[in-house]
Amino acid sequence: MPSNAGRGAFSGPPSAVRSRRSGSRRIKCTVTVIQIRVPETTLRTVFDLTEAEARLAARLGSGQALDEIAHELRLSKETVRAQLKSVFAKTNTHRQSELAALLSRL
Template identity: 40%
Template sequence: MINAHGLTRLDAGVKVAAVLLFVVDPSNQRSIPLEQIMDAYGRTHAEARVALASSSGNTTIGTAQSLGLSSNTIKTHLRRVFAKTATGRQAELAELIAALVTVRIGDMGPRD
């Protein structure tokens, strides 16, 4: 049976499954313009810097050291970022940042 999307589906009692896989080099996330991160969820410049640094796997202390801020400042910014993005963990935040990378790459194609 062919569905509306032109895909073949086997009706052998198997549930339909789908997988979407993003492969992103975490070390390349720093190439995202901060303005893009700020625009995506209404973040401030400081929140965008913290979100980007935290999404690449840094601990709170590592993020604080790399940005020259205190751990408490990082925690405050992360709480605000989590609230604005409806996330609760750095891993979820990293997924959002990875999605921004993907959108940015996808938007670089030819325009009509």
């Protein structure tokens, strides 16, 4: 069973509320946000990622957006997208959400 060490989760229970205008019931829920912090060395070893690919995957797993990562690392968006395609190929994933799910199981 995977450990929760290094992960932050924020959530709350769903609750029913009444709309003041129409009196109808609406369901209000809270979104769970999970930040996954997998060491870059682990990513390099497990998926044979380059240093740059592991850095990108680790930052995506911790919740950063591609644009934010590109800006922080002083890379073009095209470079980050190219690295992401390579990460997808090496991890056999096709979407950032799939990659995040995969990283959460490590």
